[in-house]
Amino acid sequence: MRAPITQCFSRAAVTIIVTATLAAAATQAGTIDPDRSTVLITGSNRGIGLAFVEHYTAAGWNVLATVRSPERANELLILAEGYEHLIIEQLDVTDNDRIAALAEVYRGTPIDLLINNAGILGDLEKQRWGSLDSSTFEQVLAVNVFAPLKMAEAFADHVAASEQKKIVSITSGAGSVSPDRGAGSFPIYGISKAALNMAMRKARAELAGRGIIVALIAPGTVATDMLAAALPNRFAAAKTPAQAVAAMASVIEGLDDSYDGRPRNYDGSVMPW
Numbered sequence: 001m002r003a004p005i006t007q008c009f010s011r012a013a014v015t016i017i018v019t020a021t022l023a024a025a026a027t028q029a030g031t032i033d034p035d036r037s038t039v040l041i042t043g044s045n046r047g048i049g050l051a052f053v054e055h056y057t058a059a060g061w062n063v064l065a066t067v068r069s070p071e072r073a074n075e076l077l078i079l080a081e082g083y084e085h086l087i088i089e090q091l092d093v094t095d096n097d098r099i100a101a102l103a104e105v106y107r108g109t110p111i112d113l114l115i116n117n118a119g120i121l122g123d124l125e126k127q128r129w130g131s132l133d134s135s136t137f138e139q140v141l142a143v144n145v146f147a148p149l150k151m152a153e154a155f156a157d158h159v160a161a162s163e164q165k166k167i168v169s170i171t172s173g174a175g176s177v178s179p180d181r182g183a184g185s186f187p188i189y190g191i192s193k194a195a196l197n198m199a200m201r202k203a204r205a206e207l208a209g210r211g212i213i214v215a216l217i218a219p220g221t222v223a224t225d226m227l228a229a230a231l232p233n234r235f236a237a238a239k240t241p242a243q244a245v246a247a248m249a250s251v252i253e254g255l256d257d258s259y260d261g262r263p264r265n266y267d268g269s270v271m272p273w
């Protein structure tokens with residue numbers, strides 16, 4: 001009689017084997033149903049990105065969930081086991097070659113909604129006045145600003161070929177230059193979100209002629225790893241990712257040609273610029 005697998009391998013090894021098997025199955029098994037709407041989400045393994053995946057899979061969409069490390073995206077892998085139209089793709093949004101390769105893989109596939117969600121806060125110590133660090137600045141701007149711009153450029157044809165034609169980037173009140181906003185103890189992050197707002201204004205100017213709506217939405221304070229690092233004292237009272245995403249998805253659904261490009265809050269109100 002064969003020994004049970006747990007007698008041959010350690011518990012950790014079994015976890016790795018199961019996860020690897022799930023990863024292979026999930027990335028190979030997912031399919032795009034042309035009769036469903038399609039969303040591509042960056043940074044979808046945790047926090048707000050994962051909640052977007054949960055929202056759009058529950059709504060019956062084709063979901064292209066991109067993550068830096070598919071083999072570690074356990075929640076996504078489990079979701080993909082039970083939902084045929086969830087496809088997990090590897091994507092570090094700072095890897096321009098990978099962005100181009102992914103755009104090529106999906107050439108001809110209409111993408112109704114691209115959500116630029118991936119974002120980083122950056123090392124807080126290295127953005128304090130007195131110890132400002134240029135490599136932290138470059139890293140945060142690469143993820144929070146250039147990557148959404150590059151994604152919009154790379155996937156413009158896919159979005160233009162879809163029915164809904166929407167590109168949404170997740171901004172933040174920390175990026176507002178209004179006198180009563182934008183203070184706070186993470187300046188590089190705030191600068192990056194202000195720059196994201198302008199980057200999307202430029203993308204909007206490029207893409208409006210193709211019928212593409214380029215929008216910015218701020219989720220408010222949401223209980224994720226990022227908030228725990230930025231404002232731990234506000235974590236307990238924050239919205240859950242599911243609550244924030246339900247609100248933002250409603251704003252996204254309501255976006256039409258009348259949208260003026262100004263950043264919106266999760267409740268649809270205009271965010272002070």
Ligand SMILES: NC(=O)c1ccc[n+]([C@@H]2O[C@H](COP(=O)([O-])OP(=O)(O)OC[C@H]3O[C@@H](n4cnc5c(N)ncnc54)[C@H](OP(=O)(O)O)[C@@H]3O)[C@@H](O)[C@H]2O)c1
Nearest residue numbers: 043045047048068092093117118119172221222224225226
């Ligand atoms: N939480 C809030 O209160 C709040 C408020 C305003 C705006 N936002 C914005 O909402 C978005 C999501 O934030 P969150 O709170 O969900 O943060 P989070 O829990 O820290 O998750 C960030 C996500 O971004 C991914 N990511 C980071 N660098 C990446 C890269 N180079 N390539 C691909 N993915 C990368 C992470 O992947 P890994 O797991 O691989 O690191 C993770 O999936 C961000 O744009 C953030 O600025 C959040």
